[in-house]
Amino acid sequence: MALETTADKPAPLRQISQLLDGYIGRLGTVWVEAEIAQLTRRQGVCFLTLRDLEAKISIDAKCHVSVLDGSPAPITEGSRVIVNAKPSFYAPRGTLALDLREIRPQGEGALLAQLERRKQFLAAEGLFDPRLKRRLPVLPRGIGLITGKNSAAERDVLQNARLRWPDVRFVVRHALMQGNGSALDVMRGLSELSAADAIDVIVIARGGGSVEDLLPFSDEALIRAVHACSTPVVSAIGHEPDTPILDLVADLRASTPTDAAKRIVPDVREELAGLASMRERSSLAIRALLGREIQGLSALRSRPVLATPTTLVDVQQGLIHEARDRARRSLGHRLDRAGDEVGHHLARIRALSPLATLERGYGVAQLPDGTVITSVGQVDAEAEFTVRVSDGLIGVRTLTTETIRSASKEGDHG
Template identity: 85%
Template sequence: MALETTADQPAPLRQVSQLIDGYIGRLGAVWVEAEIAQLTRRQGVCFLTLRDLVAKISIDATCHVSVLDSSPGAITEGARVIVHAKPSFYAPRGALALELREIRPQGEGELLAQLERRKQLLAAEGLFDPRHKKRLPVLPRGIGLITGKNSAAERDVLQNARVRWPDVRFVVRHALMQGNGSALDVMRGLAELSSDESVEVIVIARGGGSIEDLLPFSDEALIRAVHACPTPVVSAIGHEPDSPILDLVADLRASTPTDAARRIVPDVTEELAGLASMRERARFAIGALVGREVHGLAAIRSRPVLATPTTLVDVQQGLIHDARDRARRSLGHRLDRAGDEIGHQLARVRALSPLATLERGYAVAQLPDGTVVTSIDHANADAELNIRVVDGTIAARVLTTDPTPHGKEGDHGSGT
C-alpha cells in the first residue's frame, strides 16, 4: 500500500528503507541475462558487478565461491551469463543487490564449457597422456600436409619449410578447414597420408579464427583418429591464443603454421654451421689427445729404463756373473778340500798297505794255495812256501821250525 506523506508529515528514511526492503523481499528468485563487468573473490565469497547487454545499467551481486566453481564453464570478466538470483536490499546502506544461486555461461562461454567437458572426458581416457606422444624424425623423408586449398596456412608451411631445407618433400591433401564436414574431410586426408609409407610426419594446418570456426578441430571423432594414427601428427591450428582439443592429442603442437614449418625440418644453414663447429671441435679434441699421447710417450722415453733399456739386463747379468764366480770359487774350494782329504786318505791307506810293510824289510810267507803262514803250525817240514818281498816272490822249502816263546819280543825264529 502507498505511503501517505506530506511536507508537514514526512516519513522517516528508515521507514522508507524498511518498506523498500519489504517490497523487494516479496520478490521471488528470477533468471537474469547479463554480462560480468567485474569479478572479485574474497574469503569464500564472490563479489560481482552485472551489466545489461544493451543499456548502461549495472547492479552488484554476491554468491558463494562454490556457486561459481560449480558452473559448467569458466566464468571470467566479460563473460555473458544467465544467473538465477534473489533480489535483496541492504537497508543500512540502501543498496540493492542480487544473491546468485546458479550461474550458467551463455554464447561463447557455453561453447567453451562444452569443449571443457569433452576435454575432461577424453583426458580421463588417457588420450592426452604424454607417454603416447610419438617422437618426430629429425629429417623426415616425406611430410604430409592437410590444409585448405590455396590457403595462407599452406603457403606458410611450404615456403618456410623449403627455406629451411630446400630438398624437403611434401605430400599435400586439401580439405575443408571450416564448417560442416570439415572434421570428416580432415580425417579422410589423415587416413590417406598415414597409409603412405614415405610420409613420416603429418601436419594439420589452418590460420586463426573464432571458436566457432575452430570447432571441427575439437571434434571427438577427429581427436580419436589422430590418437590412433601411427604416424606422428603436428597440430598447427590458429594462432597462439587458439587452443582446440587437437593441440592436446597431437604429438606436437605448433603455435602457428610458420612455427610448424620451423619445427618439422631443421635449418640447413644451422646444420652446416653445426657440422663445421663439430668438425672443428673434433679436430681440436683429436689434436689435444695426440699431443697428450706424444707428451706421455716422451715422458716414458725419458725414464732411465727406456733411455738405457739394457740397464736392467746389465744388472741381472752382473748378478749372474757374481753368482757364477761364487759358484766357481765354492766348487774350487770344495774340490781342493776333497783333494786334500783324498791325499790324506791315500797316505793312510799307503801307511796301512802291506807293501809299505814289505818296504821296511818284512816278508809274507804263503802256502802254494795262497794261505798266509801266520804260525809254525801251518808250515810242516819240507813244505813249499812262497815268500813275498817288496819287489817279488821267493820260492822256499821249510827245513825246520823253531817256536818263539811268548813274551819275548823281537826274538824271531825261522827255518827254511
C-alpha cells in the first residue's frame, strides 16, 4: 500500500528509511553485470565499487574475501564480472549496497579462468616440474627458430643473436603466430626442428599481443608437444605481463624475443674479455706460484745442511776413519801380543825339543831295532848301534863298556 502524506501531515524520515529497507529486503538475490571500479581488502572483507558498463551509475558492494578468492580467474580493478548479490539498505545512513554471494569473470576474465583451469590440469600431470627442465648448451651448433614470416620477433632474434655471436647458425621455420591453425603450424615446425641432429635448441618467438592473440600458445596439444620434445625449447612469447602456458612447459622462458637472443648464445666480446681476464689471472697465479717456490728453494738452500751438503758426510767419514784407526791399532796390538806369545811358546817348545838337546852336544844311542840305550847292560861287546846327533846318525861298534855309579845313587847308598 502506498504511503499517504501531505504537507500538513508529512512522514518521518525514519519511516521512509524503514519502508525502503522493507521494499529492498523483499527484492531477494539478483544477478548483476558490472565492472569493478574499485577494490579494497580489509580484515577478511572486500569492499568494492561496481560501475555500470554504459551509464555513469555506481553502487557499493561487499563480500567475504573467500568469495573473491573463489573466483576461477583473478579479479582486479577494471575486471568485467557478473555477481550474484543481495541488495541491502542501511537505514541509519540511507545508503544502498550489495552483499555479494558469487563473482564470475566475464569477457577476458572468463577466458583467463579457462586457461587457469587448463594450467592447473597440466600442472597436476607434472608437465611443469622444474626437474624436467634441461640446460641450454653454452654454444649451440645450430638454433631452430619458429616465428612469423618477416616479423619483428624474427628480426630481433636473428639480429641480436648475430651481434652477440656472429658465427651463430639459424634454421628458421615460419608459422602462423595467431588465429586458427597457429598451434598446429607451430607443432609442425617443432617436429621438423627437433628431428634435425644439428639443432641444439629451439626458440618459439612472437612479439606479444592480447590474451586472445596468445591463445594458440596455451593450446594443450602444443604444450604436450613441447613437453615431449627431445631438444631444449625456449619460449619467447610477448612481453613481461604475458604468460601463456607455453612459458611454463618450456625449458627456458624469455620475456621477449630480444631477451631470448641474449640467453641462447654468449656474447663474443664478453667471452674474449673473460678469456683475457682468465689468462691474466692464470699468468699472475703461475708467477706467484713460481715466486713462492723460488723463495722456498732459496730458504732451503740457505740452511747449513744444504749450503754445505757434505757436512754430515764429512762428520760421518771422520768418525769412520777414527773407528778404522782404532780398529787397526787394536788389531796391531793384539797381533803383537799374539806374536810375542807365539815366540814364547816357540821358545819353550824349542827348549823342550829333543833336537835342541842334541844341538847342545847330546846324542841318543839306539839299537838296530830302534830301542834307546839307557844302560850299558843293553850293549854287548862288539855290538853295533847308532848314535843320533843334531844333524844325523853315527854308526858305532862297542869296544868296551863301563858302569858308572851316578851321584844320586851314591848319595842314596851313603
